[in-house]
Amino acid sequence: MCLAMPMQIVQLMESGLALCELNGVHRQVDVSLLDKPQEGDYVIVHAGFAIQQLDPREAEEQLTFLAGLVRGAAEDHRPPSPSEAGVWR
Amino acid sequence: MSQETTIRLDHGVGGRLTREFIVAEILPRFLPGPLQGLPDAAVLPVLQGPPVFTTDSYVVQPLEFPGGNIGSLAVHGTVNDLAVCGARPLWLSLALILEESFPMGRLAPILDAVRDAAMSCGITVATGDTKVVPRGQCDGLYLTASGLGEALPGFALSLGRIGPGDRVLVSGPIGAHGAAVLATRTELAFAGDLKSDSASVYRLVEALQPWAQEIHFMRDPTRGGLAAALHEIVADLPLDIILDEACLPVEPAVRAVAELLGIDPLHLASEGRLLALCRSEATESILEVWRQLPEGRQAECIGYVASGRSRVLAQTAVGGRRLVDWPHGRLLPRIC
Amino acid sequence: MKWLSDFRNPQTGRVLLEQIRAIASRLDRRKPLRIMEVCGTHTMVAARWGLPRLLAPEVRLVSGPGCPVCVTVPGYLDAALDLARRGHVLVTFGDLMHVPASAGTLAEAQAEGADVRVCYAPDHALRVATELRQREVVFLAVGFETTVAPIVATLDRARRVGIRNLSFLTALKTIPPVLEILSRHPSLSVDGFLCPGHVSAIIGSHSYEHVCRVARIPCVIAGFEPLDILLGVWTILRQFDRGEVRLENVYMRAVRPEGNPRALRLIQQYLQPCAALWRGLGPLPSSGLEWRPQYRFWDAVHRFELSPTAGIEPPGCRCGEVIQGALEPEACPLFARQCSPETPVGPCMVSSEGSCAAAYRYGTDNAVAEKG
Numbered sequence: 001m002c003l004a005m006p007m008q009i010v011q012l013m014e015s016g017l018a019l020c021e022l023n024g025v026h027r028q029v030d031v032s033l034l035d036k037p038q039e040g041d042y043v044i045v046h047a048g049f050a051i052q053q054l055d056p057r058e059a060e061e062q063l064t065f066l067a068g069l070v071r072g073a074a075e076d077h078r079p080p081s082p083s084e085a086g087v088w089r
Numbered sequence: 090m091s092q093e094t095t096i097r098l099d100h101g102v103g104g105r106l107t108r109e110f111i112v113a114e115i116l117p118r119f120l121p122g123p124l125q126g127l128p129d130a131a132v133l134p135v136l137q138g139p140p141v142f143t144t145d146s147y148v149v150q151p152l153e154f155p156g157g158n159i160g161s162l163a164v165h166g167t168v169n170d171l172a173v174c175g176a177r178p179l180w181l182s183l184a185l186i187l188e189e190s191f192p193m194g195r196l197a198p199i200l201d202a203v204r205d206a207a208m209s210c211g212i213t214v215a216t217g218d219t220k221v222v223p224r225g226q227c228d229g230l231y232l233t234a235s236g237l238g239e240a241l242p243g244f245a246l247s248l249g250r251i252g253p254g255d256r257v258l259v260s261g262p263i264g265a266h267g268a269a270v271l272a273t274r275t276e277l278a279f280a281g282d283l284k285s286d287s288a289s290v291y292r293l294v295e296a297l298q299p300w301a302q303e304i305h306f307m308r309d310p311t312r313g314g315l316a317a318a319l320h321e322i323v324a325d326l327p328l329d330i331i332l333d334e335a336c337l338p339v340e341p342a343v344r345a346v347a348e349l350l351g352i353d354p355l356h357l358a359s360e361g362r363l364l365a366l367c368r369s370e371a372t373e374s375i376l377e378v379w380r381q382l383p384e385g386r387q388a389e390c391i392g393y394v395a396s397g398r399s400r401v402l403a404q405t406a407v408g409g410r411r412l413v414d415w416p417h418g419r420l421l422p423r424i425c
Numbered sequence: 426m427k428w429l430s431d432f433r434n435p436q437t438g439r440v441l442l443e444q445i446r447a448i449a450s451r452l453d454r455r456k457p458l459r460i461m462e463v464c465g466t467h468t469m470v471a472a473r474w475g476l477p478r479l480l481a482p483e484v485r486l487v488s489g490p491g492c493p494v495c496v497t498v499p500g501y502l503d504a505a506l507d508l509a510r511r512g513h514v515l516v517t518f519g520d521l522m523h524v525p526a527s528a529g530t531l532a533e534a535q536a537e538g539a540d541v542r543v544c545y546a547p548d549h550a551l552r553v554a555t556e557l558r559q560r561e562v563v564f565l566a567v568g569f570e571t572t573v574a575p576i577v578a579t580l581d582r583a584r585r586v587g588i589r590n591l592s593f594l595t596a597l598k599t600i601p602p603v604l605e606i607l608s609r610h611p612s613l614s615v616d617g618f619l620c621p622g623h624v625s626a627i628i629g630s631h632s633y634e635h636v637c638r639v640a641r642i643p644c645v646i647a648g649f650e651p652l653d654i655l656l657g658v659w660t661i662l663r664q665f666d667r668g669e670v671r672l673e674n675v676y677m678r679a680v681r682p683e684g685n686p687r688a689l690r691l692i693q694q695y696l697q698p699c700a701a702l703w704r705g706l707g708p709l710p711s712s713g714l715e716w717r718p719q720y721r722f723w724d725a726v727h728r729f730e731l732s733p734t735a736g737i738e739p740p741g742c743r744c745g746e747v748i749q750g751a752l753e754p755e756a757c758p759l760f761a762r763q764c765s766p767e768t769p770v771g772p773c774m775v776s777s778e779g780s781c782a783a784a785y786r787y788g789t790d791n792a793v794a795e796k797g
Contacts, residue, residue: 001493001569001778002466002623002649003423005349006428016582022349023341025272025281030548032582033574033688042428044626044679045349047518048278048546049575051688052626052679056426059678066437066652073440277545335435348429350545351777402793407438407651409475412788417766418532421519421543423777 004046006054009039020045090114092194096187101221110219114197118204123180123215131215133180136239141176143167144235152199152229155269156285157360159232160202165287165360166311167236168210172291173307173363175244178236181207183217186231189224199230210289212236241294243301248326250305255394256372257330260293260363260379261286261387262338263315267357268346271420277350282342288361293385296378303371308364316355316413318364319401329397332413335406338387351423355403356416366394432650441655442479448662449483457485459614460661461750463604464621465492465778466649472787474651481790484658487750488780490603491621493568494520495748495772495779496703497596500736501567502526505594508563508729509539516550517565519543523775527737547572547579554583554591563725566593571623573597573714574688577695580723594725597714598701600624601632606709608640613750617643617661622653622676627692629684630674637672648676695720702735704772705745744771747780754784761785 007020007029016032020043031037031050043050090113099106116124123131147163157165164181171178183203187196207214215237265286272283290309297304310318315337319330339347339354347354361384367375372390379385392403401413449458462468468488471477477486490496503526509515515531522532522543535541540560542553550564566576576593583591600621607613618640620633625646637644643664647657656675664671674680692714701713721727738745741759746752754760759770766785769775774782 001491002464002571002621003351004571004623004649005345021281023345025279025283025342025345025349027279027349030546030575030578030582032578033685033691035687042426044623046571046623047575048548049578051571051574051623052681052685054428055678059426059428059431062656062675062678063431066434066441066656069444070437070440073443276542276549400792402788405473405475405651406433407435407474407476407479407655408442409479410788410793411473411475412786412792414766414786418523421522423518423520 002046004044004051006042007045009037009041009043012037012039018050020050090193092197094193096189096191096193096196096221098189098221098223101187101219107219114200115217118200119214122213124217131180133215133237138239138242141171141174141238141240142235143170144233145170147232147234148228150228151270151273152195154273154285155283157287158199158202159230160199161206162287162360163232163234164203164206164210164212165289167234168212168289168291169309169361171236171238172289172294173309175246175294175301175307176238176240177295178210178212178238178291180215180237181212182235183214184233185217185219186227187219187221188227188229189221191229196230210291241298241301243298244304245302246304246306248306248322251322251326251328251366251394252305253328253394253396254369255305255366256369256390257319257332257392257394258365258367258372258375258388258390259315259338260290260385262340262343263310263359263362264339264343264347264354264357266360267314267420268343270358271346271350279346279349283346286359286361288384290361290363290384292382293363293379296382297365297375300367300371300375303368304365305368306366310359310362310364312358313416314354314356314358315364316353316401316416319413320415322366323399323401326399327396329395329400329402330392331395332392332401332403334403336389336391338389352420355413356420369393429650432648432652434652437652438655441652441659445480445655445659445662446483448666452662452665457482458616458662458665459485459487460617460619460658461487461489461607461615462619463489463491463600464624465495465776466623467619467621467647467654468492468780468783469778470649470651471654472783475787476651476654478790478793480658484662487615488747488783489607489750490703490706490748491569491600492748492773492776492778492780493572493598494524494776495744496598496705497524497567497772498702498704498735499525499527499738500734501594501596502531503736504726504731504733505531505565506534507731508594508725509534509541511729513561513563514540514542514553514557515563515565516542516544516553518567520777521565521567523769524772525739525769525775547576548582550591551579551583551588554588558590560590562591564591564593566595566597569598569600569621569624570627573692573696574627574685577691580695580720581691592723592725592728595715597696598703599698599712599714601628601636602709602712603703603706604633604636605639606706607749608636608642610749615642615750616665617645619654619657619661620644620646622646622648622680625674625676625680625684627685627688629682630672630680631682632684633672637670641670643670644672646674646676646680648679705748739770742771744773747773754781755789755791757781
C-alpha cells in the first residue's frame with residue numbers, strides 16, 4: 001500500500017500544487033500535505049500526492065554506513081560483527 | 090478536401106463521394122503505383138523469392154500518440170511482421186473503416202503518416218478500401234493492413250531451431266510505445282520525454298544477412314511487451330529463457346513512468362524493436378552490426394536460453410531470481 | 426544522490442546478504458527466522474527482486490495483512506457495485522478493478538456499461554465531479570495511512586472549491602492496531618516486524634513504540650528499494666545477535682519520529698478511529714477510520730443509505746489465513762489451480778500486492794528453481 005516514488009519539485013504552482021519530475025517524466029503533484037515545500041526539494045509521491053520530503057543528508061549518511069559495511073567485508077573477507085560496523089540509531 | 094469536412098456515410102458507399110474522397114485524399118498520396126487507374130485488384134510483378142504474407146488490424150486507442158499515429162503504426166507493424174520472418178517488405182494493402190463524422194482534419198495527418206512511413210520503409214500501397222459506418226459503430230477509425238514481401242535468402246527461422254545456449258538479443262530500449270500511450274491517458278496526467286518507438290525493423294534484419302544461418306528465430310515485441318513475446322516463443326518448448334535485468338535497455342523516462350504506476354517495463358509495448366534468438370557465437374558480430382545503425386545503437390544481449398519448462402525468468406540486479414509473468418489483462422495503474 | 430539506483434547497488438546487496446547469513450548461522454537456530462513484512466508493497470518489492478529466495482533458508486519473509494485490497498471484505502465491493510448499478514459514477518484505484526465481490530467485479534460491471542473510472546490519484550474523482558455536475562461521483566477510498574492522507578486532502582479541496590456531488594465509500598484501516606493484535610495471536614510465530622516505510626512517513630516512527638513493547642519482538646521500519654529491505658532484515662538480525670528488542674528506523678530519509686504532522690492534523694480533523702472489518706481477521710476495534718459526524722455528508726454510506734455487510738467469501742478461499750501469515754500462498758489448495766491472476770478466487774491473488782499474486786507472478790521457490 002506504499003507504492004511511492006521520489007520526485008523533485010521543479011516548480012511550485014498555485015493552490016498547493018507543484019510540477020514534479022523524475023527522470024524526464026513530469027506530473028502535477030499535490031504538495032499541500034507538506035510543510036513549506038521548496039523548488040528543488042525531493043519528495044516521496046504516492047497516488048499523486050507528496051507525502052513527505054526526502055532528506056538528502058539522511059540518505060547520504062545511510063549510504064555512507066552501507067559503504068562502510070562493504071569496505072569492512074572486503075577488508076576482512078569475513079563480515080564484520082555488528083559492533084564493528086558502527087552504531088546505528 | 091477541406092480540413093473542415095467530416096466523413097459521411099456517403100463517402101463509403103461507392104458512389105460519387107467515395108470517388109471524390111479517393112481522388113482527393115488517396116491517389117495524391119500513394120501514386121505512382123498499382124493504384125493508378127483504381128483497378129479492383131493490383132497486378133504485381135513476379136517475386137524473386139518465396140512470397141511472404143501477413144495481415145493485421147489496428148483498432149488502437151488513442152489514434153494519435155507522441156511519436157506517431159495509427160497510420161504510421163499500421164505501416165511499421167505490417168513491415169515488421171514481414172521483416173521478422175526474414176522477408177523484404179514490398180506491397181501493402183490498406184483498408185479503412187471510418188466512423189461517420191470523423192473529421193478530415195484528423196484523417197489527413199493519419200494518411201500523411203501512412204504515406205511517409207511507407208516511403209521510408211520502401212513499401213508501396215498497392216490496393217485499399219474505404220468504408221464508413223454509422224456513428225458509434227467503430228472508435229473513430231479502424232485500419233486493416235496486409236503486407237506482401239519476398240523471403241530474403243539464407244534465413245531459416247523456426248521455433249524448432251532454438252536450443253539451450255542460444256542468446257537473446259534486443260535491438261534497443263523497450264517499452265517506449267507503451268509508456269507513450271500511457272502518458273496520453275488524461276487521468277494519469279504524466280508528461281515528459283515519452284515518445285513511441287514505432288519504427289521499421291527491416292534494416293536491422295537486412296543487416297543480419299551475413300549471419301542469417303545463425304539466427305534461429307526473430308520477433309518484434311508489440312502488445313504485452315517483451316514478456317509476452319518471450320512467453321509466446323517458449324510456450325510449447327522444453328526451454329527456459331533467462332534474462333539479465335541489469336542488461337535490459339530501458340530509457341530512464343520509460344522506467345520512471347513504469348515505476349510510478351507500478352507496471353513492469355517488460356509488459357510495456359514496443360513497436361520498433363527486434364528480438365533475435367541466435368547461436369551464442371554470433372552474438373558479438375550481430376550486436377556490432379546493429380549498433381552501427383541508428384535504430385540499433387543501444388542493442389544488447391539480454392539473456393540466454395536453457396533447457397527448462399517454458400518459463401521466462403529474470404536474474405535481478407541484486408542477484409535474485411524471479412519469474413517474468415505474462416501481463417494479465419489491461420495495464421492498470423496501481424497505488425499499492 | 427540517485428534516489429533509486431543508489432539503493433539498488435548490487436555489490437552492497439551481496440554484502441548485506443552475506444552478513445545476514447553470517448549472523449543467522451551464528452544464532453544457530455533450528456528453524457528459520459520468520460520476519461513479517463506487514464506492507465503489501467514490501468511483499469511485492471521483495472518478490473520482484475527475488476529476495477525471499479536469497480534470504481532462505483535462514484530467514485523467511487512472511488507476508489502480513491498490509492495489503493489494503495486483500496483485507497477489504499467482499500461486502501465493500503458489493504456496496505460499490507450497488508452504487509454503480511444505481512447509475513452513479515465510480516472512481517477507483519486500478520487495484521480494485523478485478524477483486525471479486527460476492528458476485529462479479531468492477532471490471533465486469535464496467536464492461537456491462539457501468540461508469541467506472543480508473544485513476545492514479547484520488548483528486549481525479551474531484552475532477553470528474555467538477556466535469557459532471559449532474560451526476561453523483563463516488564470515490565472508492567481504500568487504503569492505509571499512506572493513502573488516507575491524499576484522500577482527506579482531496580475531500581478538503583472539494584469542500585474549499587464547493588464541489589458537493591462527490592462522496593467517499595471508505596474502507597480505511599490503520600496499521601499499528603493490527604500489528605498489536607497479530608503479535609498477541611497464539612499461533613502466530615513471528616520473530617520480527619518489518620514495518621511499512623510510507624505509512625510510517627505519515628504516522629511517524631514513534632507510532633510503533635507500543636507495538637514493540639507489547640509484541641516484544643524487533644520492529645524495524647524500512648523503505649522499498651532492495652537495499653532498504655535487506656538493511657531492514659539485517660537490522661532485525663543484529664538485534665537478535667545482541668539480544669535486543671527495539672524499535673529501529675532504517676528509512677530515515679523519509680521517516681521522522683513525528684511523521685508528517687500536517688497530514689496527521691488533516692486526518693485528525695476529518696476522521697476518527699472506529700472498528701473495522703478485516704477480511705480473515707474479523708472485526709478489530711479501533712483499527713479503522715470513519716468520517717467524523719460533522720462530515721458524514723461526504724460518506725457514501727450515509728448519502729446513499731447503504732447497509733453494507735461483510736459479504737460472501739468465495740468457498741474454499743483461504744485468503745484470511747494467508748493475510749495473517751498463517752498459510753503460505755503455495756500451500757493453499759487453490760493456488761495456481763482454480764486461483765490465478767486471470768481467474769482469482771480471493772483478493773490475495775488479484776490484488777497488485779497480494780501475497781498470492783506476488784508468489785504467482787514472481788515465482789515461488791519451486792517455480793524458479795534451477796532444475797526444471
